[in-house]
Amino acid sequence: MLWVDKHRPKTLDKVIVHEQVAQNLKKFVAEQDCPHLLFYGPPGSGKKTLIMALIKQMFGAGVEKVKMENKTWKIDTGTRTFDLELAMLSSSHHVEMNPSDAGFQDRYVVQEVIKEMAKSRPIDAKGKRAFKVLVLNEVDKLSREAQHSLRRTMEKYSASCRLILCCNSSSKVTEAVRSRCLNVRVNAPTEDQIVQVLEFIGKKENLQLPFGFAARIAAQSNRNLRRAILFFETCKVQQYPFSANQVAPPLDWEQYVSEIATEILSEQSPKRLYSVRQKFYELLVNCIPPESILKKLLTELMKKLDSDLKHEVCHWAAHYEHKMRLGSKAIFHLEAFVAKFMSIYKEFLCAAFG
Numbered sequence: 001m002l003w004v005d006k007h008r009p010k011t012l013d014k015v016i017v018h019e020q021v022a023q024n025l026k027k028f029v030a031e032q033d034c035p036h037l038l039f040y041g042p043p044g045s046g047k048k049t050l051i052m053a054l055i056k057q058m059f060g061a062g063v064e065k066v067k068m069e070n071k072t073w074k075i076d077t078g079t080r081t082f083d084l085e086l087a088m089l090s091s092s093h094h095v096e097m098n099p100s101d102a103g104f105q106d107r108y109v110v111q112e113v114i115k116e117m118a119k120s121r122p123i124d125a126k127g128k129r130a131f132k133v134l135v136l137n138e139v140d141k142l143s144r145e146a147q148h149s150l151r152r153t154m155e156k157y158s159a160s161c162r163l164i165l166c167c168n169s170s171s172k173v174t175e176a177v178r179s180r181c182l183n184v185r186v187n188a189p190t191e192d193q194i195v196q197v198l199e200f201i202g203k204k205e206n207l208q209l210p211f212g213f214a215a216r217i218a219a220q221s222n223r224n225l226r227r228a229i230l231f232f233e234t235c236k237v238q239q240y241p242f243s244a245n246q247v248a249p250p251l252d253w254e255q256y257v258s259e260i261a262t263e264i265l266s267e268q269s270p271k272r273l274y275s276v277r278q279k280f281y282e283l284l285v286n287c288i289p290p291e292s293i294l295k296k297l298l299t300e301l302m303k304k305l306d307s308d309l310k311h312e313v314c315h316w317a318a319h320y321e322h323k324m325r326l327g328s329k330a331i332f333h334l335e336a337f338v339a340k341f342m343s344i345y346k347e348f349l350c351a352a353f354g
């Protein structure tokens with residue numbers, strides 16, 4: 001088992017970071033009930049850990065007995081019927097799924113699938129906790145229609161189910177949904193907190209950490225706890241005992257994106273654009289999210305750009321990121337950004353050097 005899973009705190013008392021959030025969540029455990037919740041925060045900040053710890057403390061160890069299934073749902077839209085297949089994890093108390101995986105059909109998932117599950121109210125002997133928890137991931141990626149349906153589902157089935165929504169950016173969740181949930185912000189942990197977690201894992205694994213080693217990994221992790229733990233484990237596989245100046249190797253896809261940035265800066269031509277397209281395809285088929293590719297590419301370009309250009313390039317990156325969210329084919333928008341960048345950069349070079 002990877003360390004990120006092996007050392008994930010299982011209860012709210014055992015969390016090392018976000019102790020205050022955990023304290024607040026414990027009040028729901030005491031009451032054996034909670035409102036609909038919306039957890040939001042950057043990737044790898046600890047949202048899922050808090051959600052699972054809350055559910056576990058509320059319902060007991062039964063929630064750990066999960067089964068993973070690819071369920072097929074019959075959707076009847078009134079004018080046509082079709083099958084919709086969706087992967088979900090479920091225990092006797094909760095169901096976890098990613099409705100945005102259904103793409104443009106996401107509103108049917110929300111309308112039909114969630115409605116169906118929300119209706120089946122669990123019978124609890126003590127009369128408490130007579131609700132099922134639905135954990136919905138990446139709600140910020142749901143279409144507007146799906147979010148409207150979600151709002152209606154939340155109102156209609158609030159007696160039999162509690163929704164726990166999880167996302168990176170709450171600004172992409174409609175006000176109507178946000179206002180019906182208790183919003184829980186999960187900040188990116190500080191580097192000191194990451195060091196604390198790494199030292200804790202080091203102790204559990206009986207490892208000797210050289211002075212400053214954990215701090216170096218924390219600095220490399222970009223305040224992403226998952227990434228820091230993965231880097232730590234990579235270092236252990238790479239060499240143990242750790243050397244005094246050991247660093248984790250950069251992630252393969254990040255290395256690949258920095259090569260793309262170098263290529264774009266060295267030549268701006270249709271031929272180069274074509275070769276960059278192949279590389280984008282390669283990243284996308286390896287399931288690297290297009291938003292992450294664009295963000296990393298911008299970061300790499302920023303490192304090497306003249307300050308006169310930085311503002312304009314950021315503006316266009318934001319423009320194409322927004323378009324990417326509205327459209328369906330990410331490759332078009334990634335490529336459009338590169339084409340735009342090439343034109344701006346070439347113009348700048350011609351003006352500066354003739």
Ligand SMILES: Nc1ncnc2c1ncn2[C@@H]1O[C@H](COP(=O)(O)OP(=O)(O)OP(=O)(O)O)[C@@H](O)[C@H]1O
Nearest residue numbers: 004008015016017043044045046047048049225226
């Ligand atoms: N409070 C915590 N204390 C100690 N370790 C933690 C804590 N929260 C998270 N971790 C560790 O960090 C890892 C990443 O956390 P988690 O999966 O909860 O992040 P996330 O915010 O849900 O990420 P993403 O948005 O990318 O899915 C976990 O596997 C766990 O090992």
